Amino acid sequence: xxxxxxxxxxxxxxxxxxxxxxxxxxxxxxxxxxxxxxxxxxxxxxxxxxxxxxxxxxxxxxxxxxxxxxxxxxxxxxxxxxxxxxxxxxxxxxxxxxxxxxxxxxxxxxxxxxxxxxxxxxxxxxxxxxxxxxxxxxxxxxxxxxxxxxxxxxxxxxxxxxxxxxxxxxxxxxxxxxxxxxxxxxxxxxxxxxxxxxxxxxxxxxxxxxxxxxxxxxxxxxxxxxxxxxxxxxxxxxxxxxxxxxxxxxxxxxxxxxxxxxxxxxxxxxxxxxxxxxxxxxxxxxxxxxxxxxxxxxxxxxxxxxxxxxxxxxxxxxxxxxxxxxxxxxxxxxxxxxxxxxxxxxxxxxxxxxxxxxxxxxxxxxxxxxxxxxxxxxxxxxxxxxxxxxxxxxxxxxxxxxxxxxxxxxxxxxxxxxxxxxxxxxxxxxxxxxxxxxxxxxxxxxxxxxxxxxxxxxxxxxxxxxxxxxxxxxxxxxxxxxxxxxxxxxxxxxxxxxxxxxxxxxxxxxxxxxxxxxxxxxxxxxxxxxxxxxxxxxxxxxxxxxxxxxxxxxxxxxxxxxxxxxxxxxxxxxxxxxxxxxxxxxxxxxxxxxxxxxxxxxxxxxxxxxxxxxxxxxxxxxxxxxxxxxxxxxxxxxxxxxxxxxxxxxxxxxxxxxxxxxxxxxxxxxxxxxxxxxxxxxxxxxxxxxxxxxxxxxxxxxxxxxxxxxxxxxxxxxxxxxxxxxxxxxxxxxxxxxxxxxxxxxxxxxxxxxxxxxxxxxxxxxxxxxxxxxxxxxxxxxxxxxxxxxxxxxxxxxxxxxxxxxxxxxxxxxxxxxxxxxxxxxxxxxxxxxxxxxxxxxxxxxxxxxxxxxxxxxxxxxxxxxxxxxxxxxxxxxxxxxxxxxxxxxxxxxxxxxxxxxxxxxxxxxxxxxxxxxxxx
Amino acid sequence: xxxxxxxxxxxxxxxxxxxxxxxxxxxxxxxxxxxxxxxxxxxxxxxxxxxxxxxxxxxxxxxxx
Numbered sequence: 006x007x008x009x010x011x012x013x014x015x016x017x018x019x020x021x022x023x024x025x026x027x028x029x030x031x032x033x034x035x036x037x038x039x040x041x042x043x044x045x046x047x048x049x050x051x052x053x054x055x056x057x058x059x060x061x062x063x064x065x066x067x068x069x070x071x072x073x074x075x076x077x078x079x080x081x082x083x084x085x086x087x088x089x090x091x092x093x094x095x096x097x098x099x100x101x102x103x104x105x106x107x108x109x110x111x112x113x114x115x116x117x118x119x120x121x122x123x124x125x126x127x128x129x130x131x132x133x134x135x136x137x138x139x140x141x142x143x144x145x146x147x148x149x150x151x152x153x154x155x156x157x158x159x160x161x162x163x164x165x166x167x168x169x170x171x172x173x174x175x176x177x178x179x180x181x182x183x184x185x186x187x188x189x190x191x192x193x194x195x196x197x198x199x200x201x202x203x204x205x206x207x208x209x210x211x212x213x214x215x216x217x218x219x220x221x222x223x224x225x226x227x228x229x230x231x232x233x234x235x236x237x238x239x240x241x242x243x244x245x246x247x248x249x250x251x252x253x254x255x256x257x258x259x260x261x262x263x264x265x266x267x268x269x270x271x272x273x274x275x276x277x278x279x280x281x282x283x284x285x286x287x288x289x290x291x292x293x294x295x296x297x298x299x300x301x302x303x304x305x306x307x308x309x310x311x312x313x314x315x316x317x318x319x320x321x322x323x324x325x326x327x328x329x330x331x332x333x334x335x336x337x338x339x340x341x342x343x344x345x346x347x348x349x350x351x352x353x354x355x356x357x358x359x360x361x362x363x364x365x366x367x368x369x370x371x372x373x374x375x376x377x378x379x380x381x382x383x384x385x386x387x388x389x390x391x392x393x394x395x396x397x398x399x400x401x402x403x404x405x406x407x408x409x410x411x412x413x414x415x416x417x418x419x420x421x422x423x424x425x426x427x428x429x430x431x432x433x434x435x436x437x438x439x440x441x442x443x444x445x446x447x448x449x450x451x452x453x454x455x456x457x458x459x460x461x462x463x464x465x466x467x468x469x470x471x472x473x474x475x476x477x478x479x480x481x482x483x484x485x486x487x488x489x490x491x492x493x494x495x496x497x498x499x500x501x502x503x504x505x506x507x508x509x510x511x512x513x514x515x516x517x518x519x520x521x522x523x524x525x526x527x528x529x530x531x532x533x534x535x536x537x538x539x540x541x542x543x544x545x546x547x548x549x550x551x552x553x554x555x556x557x558x559x560x561x562x563x564x565x566x567x568x569x570x571x572x573x574x575x576x577x578x579x580x581x582x583x584x585x586x587x588x589x590x591x592x593x594x595x596x597x598x599x600x601x602x603x604x605x606x607x608x609x610x611x612x613x614x615x616x617x618x619x620x621x622x623x624x625x626x627x628x629x630x631x632x633x634x635x636x637x638x639x640x641x642x643x644x645x646x647x648x649x650x651x652x653x654x655x656x657x658x659x660x661x662x663x664x665x666x667x668x669x670x671x672x673x674x675x676x677x678x679x680x681x682x683x684x685x686x687x688x689x690x691x692x693x694x695x696x697x698x699x700x701x702x703x704x705x706x707x708x709x710x711x712x713x714x715x716x717x718x719x720x721x722x723x724x725x726x727x728x729x730x731x732x733x734x735x736x737x738x739x740x741x742x743x744x745x746x747x748x749x750x751x752x753x754x755x756x757x758x759x760x761x762x763x764x765x766x767x768x769x770x771x772x773x774x775x776x777x778x779x780x781x782x783x784x785x786x787x788x789x790x791x792x793x794x795x796x797x798x799x800x801x802x803x804x805x806x807x808x809x810x811x812x813x814x815x816x817x818x819x820x821x822x823x824x825x826x827x828x829x830x831x832x833x834x835x836x837x838x839x840x841x842x843x844x845x846x847x848x849x850x851x852x853x854x855x856x857x858x859x860x861x862x863x864x865x866x867x868x869x870x871x872x873x874x875x876x877x878x879x880x881x882x883x884x885x886x887x888x889x890x891x892x893x894x895x896x897x898x899x900x901x902x903x904x905x906x907x908x909x910x911x912x913x914x915x916x917x918x919x920x921x922x923x924x925x926x
Numbered sequence: 927x928x929x930x931x932x933x934x935x936x937x938x939x940x941x942x943x944x945x946x947x948x949x950x951x952x953x954x955x956x957x958x959x960x961x962x963x964x965x966x967x968x969x970x971x972x973x974x975x976x977x978x979x980x981x982x983x984x985x986x987x988x989x990x991x
Contacts, residue, residue, distance in 0.1 A: 072972060079948050079976065086941045086983055090934070232964025239961075248966035251957040258950040265948065297984035304976050311969060 009152055012349065019211075019350050020183065020357075026207050027187060027200030034199040041199045041206075042287040044294035050202050050281045051299045052209035054081060054272060055306055056359035057143035058136075058430040060212055060352045061329045063307065067314035068328035071247030076261055077431075078307050080268030082300035088292050092273065094448055096286045098551050103619035106366055107279040107440065108374040113623040114447040114548050115455040116541035122374030122624050124459065125440065128466050129276050130367055130409070132436020135477070137363060137413035139429045140356040141180070145173035147333050147352050151345060157334045159327055177414040180360045181407045188365030189402045201361060202285050208358040213306055215351025216332070220309025222344055223316045223335050231312055238315040243323075247315075263514040267431070270438040276370065277362035284366075360410070368405035373622030376401050381628055395580040398621065419481055431513045432473045439465035439520060442528045450532075451549045455541055457532030465524030472516035476501045568603035570633045571613040578620050578629070587616060696746055699877070703735040703742070710735075745878040752885045759889065763798045763913050764806065766839050770832050773810035780818045786826035788814075796834035797912035801890045809886050809894075812879040813843045813906045820847035820904075838892070840909035849900040858896065859884045883908075936986045940979065947975045 030040050040046065059078075066074040084091075095110070104110045108129065112122030149172055150157070187201045228234045238244035251258060272278055286292075317331030326334055333352070336344040377398075442461050446453040479488040492500040499505075502512045504519055537545065568588065576584030588600045591612055597603050610630060617626035710728045714720065720728075751757040774790055781788050817828045831842040850858060859880050880894075887894040887908045898904030946952060956971040963970075 072968060075972060076948075079972075082976065082979065083941060083944050083948075086937060086944060086979075086987075089937055089987060230964075235961060235965050235969075245959070248961075249957045249959050249968055251953055251968070258953065261953070262949060293988045296987045297980050300976070300980045300983065304973065304980065308973060 012148065012151055012346065015346055015350060016353060019353065023204045023207065023357075024186070027204045029200075030203030031200035039199060039287065041202045041285075042291075044288075044291040045298070046203065046206045047286065047288075047291040048295040048298035048302070049206035049209040050285065051272075051278070051295055052213070052302045052306075053205050053277055053281055053358045053362050054275075055209070055212065055303070055355060056136075056430075057140050057352050057356035059306065060216060060355040061143050061147070061332055062139075062430060063310045064314045064317065064331045065327070065329035067247075067310050068318055068331070069247075071250035072311065073250060073261070073264075074310065075307065076264035077268045077271075077434075078303040080265040080270075081272035081303060083265070084269045084272045085296045085299055088296050091445070091448070092282060093289050093292055094551060095273075095283050095444075096289050096292070098448075098548055099283045099286075101551065102547075102623060103615050104284065105373055105619060105622050106284065106370045107274065107276050107444075108370040109618075109622040109624070110279070110283070111440065111443055111447070111458065112374060114444075114544055115453075115458045116538060116544050117623045117627045118455050119374070119378040119624040119628070121443075121455060121458055121462070122370075122622065123378065124462050126367075126370040126375045128436060128439060128462060129370060130412075131474075132433050132439075132469070133276060133363060133367060134409070134412050134416050135429045136433035137360060137409060138417035139433075140360050141173045141177050141410075141413055142417050144176045144353055144356045145171070146330065147349050148172050148176070150330055150333055151337070151349050154337055154342070154345065155340065157321075157326060157337055159330070173417055174414055177410045180357060181364075181410040183357060184361045184364040184368075184406045184410075185403050187361050188368065189399050189406070198285065198365065201365065202281065205281065205358050205362060208354040209302070211354040212351045212358075213302065215347050215354070216306050217309065218344060219332055219336060219348050219351075220313055222339075222341065224309060224312045227320070227335065227339060228312075228316055234312050234315050234319070237319055241319070244315055244318055257510070260511050260514045263510075263517050264431075267434050267438055267513065267517055270441045271434040274437040274440040274444065275363075275434070276366040276437070277359060280362055280366040364406045364409050367409055368402040369622075371405040371409075372398060372401040373620075373625060376405075377621050377625045378628070381625060393580060394577045395583075398578060428513075429477075432477060435473055435513060435516055435520065436466070436469055438517065439469060439524055442521075442525045446528055446532075447545070447548055449549060451542075451545045452532055452537070453528065453545070454532045454535060454537045456535040457528045457530070460531035461524045461526075461528030464527035465520045468520035468523045469516060472501045472504060472519060473512065476512065566610060566633050568600050568609060571609060571630075572600060574629060574633055575613050575616050578617055695877075699742055700739065703739040707732050707735045707739070742878075745882065749878055749882055749885070752882065752889070759802045759805070761800055761802055761890075764801050764803055765798055766796055766806075766841065766910070767792050767832055769803065769806055770810060770830060770841065773807055773814055774830060776807075777811060777814040777818065780815060781828065784818050784821065784826065785823045786818050786821045786828055789827070789829045790832075791829060792832040793834055796832060796839045799839055799890070799910040800913045801910060802886075805886045806890075809883045809908070810841070810843075812883050816879070816906070817843050817845040817847070821845050822847065834912070835909075838909050838911045840907060842905050842907045844903065844905040846903040849902050849904050850896065850898040851900050855896050855898060859894070933986065940982055940986055943982075944979045947979065948972075 033040050041050075063074050063077075098104070099110060102113055104113060108122045108125035111125045112118050115121045150159070187204065188198060224231055224234060228237070235248070239248065251261060273282065313331055313335065314328060317326070317328060317335055320335065320338065321331075333345060333348050336348060439462060442465070443453070443458040446461075447458070475484060476489045478484050479486055487495075489501060491497060497503075502515060504515065507515060507518070510518070572584050572588045573581075575587065579587070585600075588603070591609070592598070592600050592603050595603065603609055614626050614630045617629055620626075621629070710732045714725060714728055714732075748757070770792060771790065774788055778788065814828070814830070818826070821828060825846075827846050829842075829844045831840075831844070833840055884894045887910065890910055892908055892910035894906070894908040896904055896906050953968075956968045958967060960967050
């Protein structure tokens with residue numbers, strides 16, 4: 006017989022064993038020989054995911070859905086495959102920042118925002134409370150059923166008993182004490198609970214063995230193996246449907262997929278899962294084993310779910326026994342007392358494990374992210390003046406645990422009977438899934454900001470309340486069923502289970518679709534609308550690029566405090582003794598003999614902030630440290646460093662660009678210079694060949710005439726005279742040519758002698774006209790001078806200038822038609838200089854030839870057929886002479902209408918400085 | 927960014943394989959009334975596929991580099 010006292014004694018014996026394990030683990034941890042730092046223990050502790058809900062509820066769901074419950078366990082398998090990427094990143098971040106909870110993690114990512122931390126806490130508490138009440142319900146129901154042994158009778162519905170006689174109430178109370186004892190014995194800067202983790206891992210083993218035991222018992226002792234159960238079940242139409250249930254009445258593929266996604270999130274974002282997977286992780290490498298061991302656990306605990314469900318459905322007449330209790334009731338019908346008791350212990354294991362971790366995680370969140378920020382802000386409490394706050398922190402957590410369990414109990418009283426176990430659990434899953442966008446976005450998207458996270462969390466949570474929580478209340482009779490069936494105020498479009506007419510999905514899938522749209526949408530929208538603050542940006546980079554960090558994250562604290570002030574501050578939260586211990590250790594690490602020798606620099610402030618963050622969370626730690634140290638919004642120095650680095654890179658690339666441009670420029674110049682050199686070389690060759698050619702022409706005629714005179718001594722005197730004149734003329738020409746070549750070479754090489762003086766150009770022009778008058782007369786060309794009465798003097802060499810004018814005038818005479826030719830010489834002054842024009846009405850020069858005539862040996866006309874009228878050097882020399890005195894020589898001409906050769910020279914005043922008097926003289 | 931290792935690609939591939947195995951339309955292929963050794967094929971398939979994924983995870987993620 007299973008009497009009440011036996012059940013209670015067995016339960017207490019089991020709990021005592023847990024305490025012993027926890028005590029042992031804590032002692033080993035204190036000696037530095039952790040039993041928890043082990044991949045097997047880590048993997049088993051993750052199995053806190055399997056709660057009483059799994060233990061009893063999976064069978065319940067399988068009895069109506071067939072394999073429809075499996076996505077809840079397949080989803081975590083998928084997540085664990087990615088655990089090496091996603092979870093490892095979270096573990097790394099949490100360790101660097103001494104993160105204490107999920108709320109702390111999210112708040113820390115979004116600029117250590119207390120508002121975000123508070124919001125996450127509220128969502129978690131409201132979302133998880135039903136889940137806790139579920140555990141209470143499971144334990145109290147299983148206890149009452151077992152108490153009725155050997156009869157199998159369903160317990161009376163919740164709320165039908167006086168509170169003082171209700172088992173669930175005592176279960177809640179008892180669990181609260183249990184959680185307090187495990188989770189809040191001491192404050193630790195790391196916020197790790199090794200004893201608790203060891204106990205959880207042990208509990209995971211117990212519930213697995215218990216479930217497998219009952220599975221094997223049902224399958225192989227009550228029935229003749231799995232084949233037998235399924236063969237019998239196929240004879241029952243209601244069970245046969247469940248063998249291929251997908252796409253049918255029991256659930257669509259969409260439900261299957263969304264349930265998978267939901268549980269993929271739940272395995273990370275349920276507060277207790279975050280606690281064991283991230284906060285309690287001692288070594289990132291443990292994730293490797295957990296990646297397959299934890300899924301294997303999930304597989305093992307689910308293998309017998311469907312056989313037990315079918316076995317129970319076959320054994321009990323339909324409607325008499327709740328499928329949620331088959332795990333317990335089936336052994337009871339077979340009088341297997343020991344197994345039934347073991348199953349009860351397994352269920353108790355599953356429930357206590359979940360409640361302990363969940364309440365410890367939630368109480369940390371409530372304390373660090375909800376109560377402490379408020380207390381620290383409300384001046385009336387004068388909290389910032391109290392010396393030792395460590396016991397206050399523990400008291401807040403203890404109170405929070407009691408409040409959570411009492412809350413769970415009252416939720417159970419009010420709503421517990423309205424839903425089957427699985428439905429309540431999934432509502433909590435959906436609440437936890439609301440953290441996914443903010444966390445995953447925060448891990449991989451640097452642009453995700455505080456505004457976005459707030460908006461996303463609020464939007465997703467609101468949709469969750471409307472589509473899941475309010476309908477649950479409605480079913481409990483608080484709101485009236487019309488709210489669900491007809492929509493609020495009869496507006497059908499707003500029916501919470503068919504929002505905007507989206508029908509045909511189960512309520513969870515429906516809620517997930519809408520809440521994820523709202524959540525992700527608001528998160529992205531908020532993030533792109535508002536700009537990040539500097540502090541947010543720093544934290545975002547810290548999270549997203551955590552693998553690129555080396556050592557401790559950078560600090561935004563200015564060193565403006567003393568070590569003792571910091572030690573006192575830390576002491577107020579961790580206890581003075583612990584603070585002394587920590588600071589002495591730190592001092593030793595830094596090579597100082599005592600704490601007093603430590604400087605209050607930014608490293609020390611950062612150290613103190615980390616210690617505090619590990620106890621009261623990142624947001625509160627920042628607030629507290631700010632009371633003794635000054636914070637730089639984003640250290641000017643850091644901003645400068647960032648800007649510096651960026652601008653250095655930019656400057657460097659600028660310099661490279663400039664260098665490249667310079668090089669290109671130099672290359673271009675070199676190329677041009679090379680071209681010019683080649684051109685000059687060619688010109689020199691041309692010049693030499695031209696000069697020799699030009700020299701040879703007169704030489705040839707001189708030689709020819711001289712030979713005639715030499716060979717014919719009896720030449721007629723008249724003829725001889727003519728030939729001699731020719732020889733003389735050609736010699737003169739030769740001399741002139743050689744003189745000009747020498748002249749040009751002198752000018753070009755800068756060796757020419759210049760006798761520069763102030764000159765009156767008018768006088769020179771008149772003299773030049775006078776000197777050439779004979780030529781003009783002989784050719785029948787009239788010359789007209791139109792000279793300004795007085796012009797400014799110029800600085801030049803008189804003989805050279807005369808040379809230029811004579812050249813221009815004789816050219817003009819040469820190219821004018823004899824008889825009708827007319828040459829006009831003009832002289833006029835203008836601002837800053839004097840200009841001379843020599844205009845003729847001769848043949849003119851074509852446009853392409855106008856530039857050529859100033860080059861050496863270039864003569865207009867066909868040099869092959871016509872005898873050259875000059876040496877071809879005159880204009881080249883003229884241009885150089887004028888250029889030497891700072892002037893310019895050019896020509897304007899039109900073929901057939903004559904040409905104008907002009908030059909101007911700068912006035913002496915402009916060029917040299919003195920002497921306007923000369924001009925007027 | 928560091929270049930992802932071969933192991934990372936293997937893990938990602940395994941994840942995609944698992945997504946395929948536990949999704950429509952592969953599931954629909956086994957969502958039939960037939961049995962294998964007296965056990966419904968959907969049930970057998972799900973646990974067999976799950977087991978294979980877990981075994982591959984053990985080899986890929988924890989096995990030798």
